[in-house]
Structures are given as structure tokens and as C-alpha cells.
Amino acid sequence: MEKGVIIKGIGGFYYVRTSVSEIVESKARGKFRKDNITPMVGDYVEISTDKEGKGIIETILPRKNQxxxxxxxxxxxxxxxxxxxxxxxxxxxxxxxxxxxxxxxxxxxxxxxxxxxxxxxxxxxxxxxxxxxxxxxxxxxxxxxxxxxxxxxxxxxxxxxxxxxxxxxxxxxxxxxxxxxxxxxxxxxxxxxxxxxxxxxxxxxxxxxxxxxxxTPGFSSLGVENIEPIDLMNYFPEFRPYLGQCKFNSCLHMQEPKCAIKEAIGLNKISSHRYESYQYLLEEIKNIPKY
CATH class of the missing domain: 3.40.50.300 (P-loop containing nucleotide triphosphate hydrolases)
Structure with a gap:
């Protein structure tokens, strides 16, 4: 079997680059469909080839992220x-x-x-x-x-x-x-x-x-449905030096007193624009219905 990376997928066909000069048109084994796994562009895979030189994706190697x-x-x-x-x-x-x-x-x-x-x-x-x-x-x-x-x-x-x-x-x-x-x-x-x-x-x-x-196709919006309110602050790198320094461990840096994040904003150590984005996104996350 050869190793390669999926560079494109169209209509159930996957194009696997196995070297700088070779791209193999491939189909995925039916086992992936049974296991509810869909090959993705960027996947590192192992393929076999049939008599006509067409590829068959046998293994999808573990993903670093998706x-x-x-x-x-x-x-x-x-x-x-x-x-x-x-x-x-x-x-x-x-x-x-x-x-x-x-x-x-x-x-x-x-x-x-x-x-x-x-x-x-x-x-x-x-x-x-x-x-x-x-x-x-x-x-x-x-x-x-x-x-x-x-x-x-x-x-x-x-x-x-x-x-x-x-x-x-x-x-x-x-x-x-x-x-x-x-x-x-x-x-x-x-x-x-x-x-x-x-x-x-x-x-x-x-x-x-x-x-x-x-x-990639362009986007007009990006959802935040999979982020918990308490986790949002972790995705603002400039907040990190101040996390854990607030009076309350559960501080969301909104209306709570003695908040280290708000103090840093007052000292111009955190951009007010970025804090406004944080506030807006936090309210959006809190208003997402939980089913």
C-alpha cells in the first residue's frame, strides 16, 4: 500500500497525492460509510490500487484536527x-x-x-x-x-x-x-x-x-454553538495572563466586581475593541437554546 494525502474530493472520488508528481483517483472502502466516517481533504491515507491503476482508500490515519x-x-x-x-x-x-x-x-x-x-x-x-x-x-x-x-x-x-x-x-x-x-x-x-x-x-x-x-469558500458568519460561556475567555490570548486573578473563580468578566480583565482594560493592557467582541460573543453564547 502507498501513503498519501487527499488533496480534493468531488462526487465520491478522492484525489490522493502519493508523491510530488503522482495523483491517484480513489474511492473509499464501504467500511467507512458503515462506521459513519467520511474521508476529508487533508486526510493522510493508505491506498491500494486495482488493475486499472485506480486507488482504494484502505486506511485513514489519525487526524491531528479537523x-x-x-x-x-x-x-x-x-x-x-x-x-x-x-x-x-x-x-x-x-x-x-x-x-x-x-x-x-x-x-x-x-x-x-x-x-x-x-x-x-x-x-x-x-x-x-x-x-x-x-x-x-x-x-x-x-x-x-x-x-x-x-x-x-x-x-x-x-x-x-x-x-x-x-x-x-x-x-x-x-x-x-x-x-x-x-x-x-x-x-x-x-x-x-x-x-x-x-x-x-x-x-x-x-x-x-x-x-x-x-x-476555501468564503463565509459571512461563524457559529459559536459549541463553546461554553466559561470557555470563551480561553480563546482570547491577551486575557490569559489575568485569568485566575479575579475575586471570583467563576468570573465571566462582565458585571462582577474586582475583575482582573476589566482592570487590565482600564490600564490599556487589553484592547477595548477586543473586550467588546468578547462581550458580544458571550451574550450570543448564553442566549443559544440548550436542548
């Missing part, structure tokens, strides 16, 4: 892409993406695209908020080729998912990184103010010697 949206496994890094304008950056939505990545234990890079649209005040605001949390922030422009080499620096030896809303230029960035990808791109609708979904499915694209990048 994302639901996008449906992809074994990612170790996420580059979260937002645009500086057209569409305007929704920082609360960016915070949702960050929480998703923190939940999965992924390395995180923030990429702010379309910086050819000069808006220095917004650039500085984003940089100040997120670099203070020690998230790398890259500013890129496909049009002017700004920041592309900086972006490439993070891609070697990683399986990296590019995530973000529609219309921010994820596919255009990937095409600029490697022209062989030839991904379809779309423009932002003037009527609705967001991009069309040009990425139809999840696919791994080989990068360098040992890296892969993943283009």
Missing part, C-alpha cells in the same frame, strides 16, 4: 484574510475567525489585503490591536505586489488554510503566490457589498517542497 467550515483535516496554520476596503473589514467577524483557529490550536497569521486602497488610519488600528496580541499581521496588495514575499515566508513546511469572507481576495493572493494554481476569482457585488463565492470546493495545492495551501 475543521467543519471549511471541511479539512490536519491543518497546522491558518492565514485569515480580510480586505482593507471593498468589503470594509468587520473586526468582530475577524475575532470569530481567530476564536475558531484558537479552538483548533492553529498557528495564526492575519493578512489584510487590498492595501493599494490607502487607508492608513484603518491599517494602524488593525496593526495596533492584533500585533499587541502577538498575531503576525501582513499587509498585501495583489495589484501592487506588496507583501507577497512576506506571505510566502509563512507557507513553507505547513499545511495552511486561507480563510476569510468572500470578496477579500484569497484566491487572487494564491494565484499571485503560484500562477500555476489558476484559481477562479470574483469581484465584490456593489449591490450587496460582499463577494461572490468563486471557490466551489476545498482543495489542497502543493507549495514548495513540503507545504500545502488550502483555498
Amino acid at each position: 475543521l467543519v467550515r471549511p471541511p479539512v483535516a490536519n491543518i497546522d496554520q491558518v492565514i485569515i484574510v480580510f480586505a482593507l476596503s471593498n468589503p470594509n473589514p468587520n473586526l468582530q467577524l475577524l475575532d470569530r475567525f481567530l476564536i475558531m483557529a484558537e479552538q483548533q490550536g492553529l498557528s495564526i497569521v492575519i493578512c489584510i489585503n487590498k492595501v493599494d486602497l490607502e487607508m492608513e488610519d484603518i491599517k494602524e488600528k488593525i496593526k495596533n490591536i492584533y500585533e499587541n496580541i502577538e498575531y503576525p499581521v501582513i499587509f498585501t496588495s495583489v495589484k501592487d505586489e506588496k507583501g507577497i514575499e512576506d506571505l510566502k515566508h509563512y507557507l513553507n513546511d505547513h499545511i495552511t488554510v486561507f480563510a476569510g469572507p468572500s470578496g477579500v481576495g484569497k484566491s487572487s493572493l494564491l494565484n499571485k503566490i503560484n500562477q500555476d494554481y489558476q484559481l477562479e476569482t470574483g469581484k465584490v457585488s456593489k449591490k450587496i457589498g460582499r463577494g461572490r463565492h468563486t471557490t466551489r470546493h476545498v482543495e489542497l495545492f502543493h507549495y514548495g517542497e513540503n507545504g500545502y495551501v488550502v483555498d
Whole structure:
């Protein structure tokens, strides 16, 4: 049997890269369906081949992690892409993406695209908020080729998912990184103010010697249904130095007295924007019906 990684799945067929130059069209054994297991893009698998050279997935190796949206496994890094304008950056939505990545234990890079649209005040605001949390922030422009080499620096030896809303230029960035990808791109609708979904499915694209990048469909929202109220604070890295220092062990950092998080905000050690995102998300989580 050969080992490989699923780079694409369409209509029950899985395309397994077994080497840099070989991709084997494969079907999954029926046992996976019986066990309610669906192979995912990013899965490391063992395959056999029939007389016609078609592959059969025999084993799915243990997953390091798996994302639901996008449906992809074994990612170790996420580059979260937002645009500086057209569409305007929704920082609360960016915070949702960050929480998703923190939940999965992924390395995180923030990429702010379309910086050819000069808006220095917004650039500085984003940089100040997120670099203070020690998230790398890259500013890129496909049009002017700004920041592309900086972006490439993070891609070697990683399986990296590019995530973000529609219309921010994820596919255009990937095409600029490697022209062989030839991904379809779309423009932002003037009527609705967001991009069309040009990425139809999840696919791994080989990068360098040992890296892969993943283009994903864009999202307009991300649910927080699987987060408990007491756990949300753990996904805000800037909160961590202060956790356990509040008067009450059960402190949710809202109305409670002698709260270390609120004291840190008063001392400008935690961004008020990020705290507002925390408050909003916590209320949303608390109002989700429990069945």
C-alpha cells in the first residue's frame, strides 16, 4: 500500500497525492460509510490500487484536527484574510475567525489585503490591536505586489488554510503566490457589498517542497454553538495572563466586581475593541437554546 494525502474530493472520488508528481483517483472502502466516517481533504491515507491503476482508500490515519467550515483535516496554520476596503473589514467577524483557529490550536497569521486602497488610519488600528496580541499581521496588495514575499515566508513546511469572507481576495493572493494554481476569482457585488463565492470546493495545492495551501469558500458568519460561556475567555490570548486573578473563580468578566480583565482594560493592557467582541460573543453564547 502507498501513503498519501487527499488533496480534493468531488462526487465520491478522492484525489490522493502519493508523491510530488503522482495523483491517484480513489474511492473509499464501504467500511467507512458503515462506521459513519467520511474521508476529508487533508486526510493522510493508505491506498491500494486495482488493475486499472485506480486507488482504494484502505486506511485513514489519525487526524491531528479537523475543521467543519471549511471541511479539512490536519491543518497546522491558518492565514485569515480580510480586505482593507471593498468589503470594509468587520473586526468582530475577524475575532470569530481567530476564536475558531484558537479552538483548533492553529498557528495564526492575519493578512489584510487590498492595501493599494490607502487607508492608513484603518491599517494602524488593525496593526495596533492584533500585533499587541502577538498575531503576525501582513499587509498585501495583489495589484501592487506588496507583501507577497512576506506571505510566502509563512507557507513553507505547513499545511495552511486561507480563510476569510468572500470578496477579500484569497484566491487572487494564491494565484499571485503560484500562477500555476489558476484559481477562479470574483469581484465584490456593489449591490450587496460582499463577494461572490468563486471557490466551489476545498482543495489542497502543493507549495514548495513540503507545504500545502488550502483555498476555501468564503463565509459571512461563524457559529459559536459549541463553546461554553466559561470557555470563551480561553480563546482570547491577551486575557490569559489575568485569568485566575479575579475575586471570583467563576468570573465571566462582565458585571462582577474586582475583575482582573476589566482592570487590565482600564490600564490599556487589553484592547477595548477586543473586550467588546468578547462581550458580544458571550451574550450570543448564553442566549443559544440548550436542548
